Amino acid sequence: MFKKVLIANRGEIALRVHRACQEMGIRTVAVHSTADATAMHVRLADESVCIGPPAARDSYLNVAAILSAASITGAEAIHPGYGFLSENASFAEMVEAHGFTFIGPSPEHIRMMGDKIAAKQAMKSLNVPLVPGSDGELASLEEAREVAERIKYPVLIKAAAGGGGRGMKVAHSAEELEEAWRVARTEAKAAFGNDAVYMEKYLDRPRHIELQVLADTHGEVVHFGERDCSLQRRHQKLVEEAGSPALTAAERNALGAQVTRGLSQLGYRNAGTLEFLWQDGQFAFIEMNTRLQVEHPVTEMVCGIDLVKEQLRVAAGEKLGYGQEDITFSGHAIECRITAEDPESFAPSPGRVNTYHAPGGLGVRVDSALYSGYAVPPHYDSLVAKLVVHGKTRAEAIGRMRRALSEMVVDGIKTTLPLHQRIMEDAQFQAGDYTIHWLERFVGRRD
Numbered sequence: 001m002f003k004k005v006l007i008a009n010r011g012e013i014a015l016r017v018h019r020a021c022q023e024m025g026i027r028t029v030a031v032h033s034t035a036d037a038t039a040m041h042v043r044l045a046d047e048s049v050c051i052g053p054p055a056a057r058d059s060y061l062n063v064a065a066i067l068s069a070a071s072i073t074g075a076e077a078i079h080p081g082y083g084f085l086s087e088n089a090s091f092a093e094m095v096e097a098h099g100f101t102f103i104g105p106s107p108e109h110i111r112m113m114g115d116k117i118a119a120k121q122a123m124k125s126l127n128v129p130l131v132p133g134s135d136g137e138l139a140s141l142e143e144a145r146e147v148a149e150r151i152k153y154p155v156l157i158k159a160a161a162g163g164g165g166r167g168m169k170v171a172h173s174a175e176e177l178e179e180a181w182r183v184a185r186t187e188a189k190a191a192f193g194n195d196a197v198y199m200e201k202y203l204d205r206p207r208h209i210e211l212q213v214l215a216d217t218h219g220e221v222v223h224f225g226e227r228d229c230s231l232q233r234r235h236q237k238l239v240e241e242a243g244s245p246a247l248t249a250a251e252r253n254a255l256g257a258q259v260t261r262g263l264s265q266l267g268y269r270n271a272g273t274l275e276f277l278w279q280d281g282q283f284a285f286i287e288m289n290t291r292l293q294v295e296h297p298v299t300e301m302v303c304g305i306d307l308v309k310e311q312l313r314v315a316a317g318e319k320l321g322y323g324q325e326d327i328t329f330s331g332h333a334i335e336c337r338i339t340a341e342d343p344e345s346f347a348p349s350p351g352r353v354n355t356y357h358a359p360g361g362l363g364v365r366v367d368s369a370l371y372s373g374y375a376v377p378p379h380y381d382s383l384v385a386k387l388v389v390h391g392k393t394r395a396e397a398i399g400r401m402r403r404a405l406s407e408m409v410v411d412g413i414k415t416t417l418p419l420h421q422r423i424m425e426d427a428q429f430q431a432g433d434y435t436i437h438w439l440e441r442f443v444g445r446r447d
């Protein structure tokens with residue numbers, strides 16, 4: 001096992017990786033920008049290196065500075081967390097070229113899945129069902145029209161290099177297509193430097209259901225069941241559950257068997273998540289994330305495993321040492337993403353947290369880098385805490401989340417805590433009766 005790991009990230013996820021390392025007796029190196037000198041991930045790490053000014057492109061995305069930090073501290077491996085460099089195939093390549101282990105999949109698979117068109121083609125060849133759409137990149141507006149006529153409106157134009165919901169535009173009719181085509185390509189070019197787009201049928205009432213997988217380097221691939229991430233605003237997840245209130249064990253197992261077989265054929269390694277839309281009893285693949293996800297704790301709570309420790313073990317070449325039949329699911333887990341934003345307008349609200357109090361008690365987990373007196377910097381993602389609960393049943397988990405939300409104090413900045421409380425109190429949410437479009441309407445609604 002590694003003796004020292006550099007964590008190329010910040011905030012709650014840097015802390016999350018640090019905790020797994022500590023429990024395994026691995027020393028940690030934190031990297032940080034000048035804006036994060038007093039951040040919790042820096043305070044708790046065994047060593048830390050300042051890698052640049054506040055702007056992420058000069059610090060957390062500064063590959064040369066990160067590799068130098070690994071080199072001078074004698075780290076053997078680098079964990080990228082999520083976001084930043086986690087899905088950058090060139091970074092993974094450079095990490096390995098410099099003699100460090102990248103804690104994640106091979107650069108080849110990161111590259112393949114980072115191109116959503118290539119990812120869909122790979123899944124098609126493995127017989128994983130897809131959302132109906134164009135066969136690869138759309139070469140012209142004319143081709144877009146032809147595909148839309150064939151699959152019928154509404155359609156969605158999506159960026160091949162997409163992420164974070166950017167470069168995605170719906171066209172409800174032929175009249176709207178030209179505009180959607182133009183805007184999606186312009187957005188994709190601006191956000192990703194790549195204006196390649198493709199088309200999918202726009203599903204009117206799907207759920208977002210994703211499958212957590214893990215593979216060692218000896219050919220063993222397992223899945224840890226699904227997460228339901230349908231509660232989204234602007235294609236960004238706010239609340240996640242494991243398992244999905246909509247899925248039966250048989251449906252989960254059938255999908256899991258097909259996916260693990262496919263990934264084993266591909267020779268995939270480390271953690272990954274396959275995202276699907278689920279409508280009318282059918283799964284349709286949309287993309288694969290080749291990293292740890294923000295919402296991984298709900299899976300950990302129902303499976304009783306530590307996914308980061310598993311990532312470290314397989315990256316060090318260890319065998320999983322268990323098979324699919326050893327993985328069992330117990331109870332229900334829910335995660336609320338608490339962000340430093342106005343709960344109604346979603347305007348960012350960075351600044352000093354005067355008082356921070358985390359809830360506790362049976363079945364409550366808080367993943368957060370907050371502390372009283374900490375100033376949330378304005379330069380990064382607004383996620384400040386993940387409140388996760390586990391209960392014997394979904395109803396118990398909801399009751400526990402309501403109780404935990406009511407105990408939590410983040411004073412001095414605005415947060416989405418009140419919005420989460422409102423969601424947990426809603427009868428439709430409690431009934432598990434929602435699709436990916438539900439939250440937008442809920443947020444817009446003023447009772």
Ligand code: ADP
Nearest residue numbers: 162163164165166200201202203208235286436
């Ligand atoms: P990104 O990588 O930008 O997050 P995804 O392909 O993962 O993009 O899609 C993000 C979200 O957008 C999905 O979770 C879903 O809510 C919505 N979405 C994506 N594809 C479709 C589709 N074909 N029909 C309806 N909604 C979709």
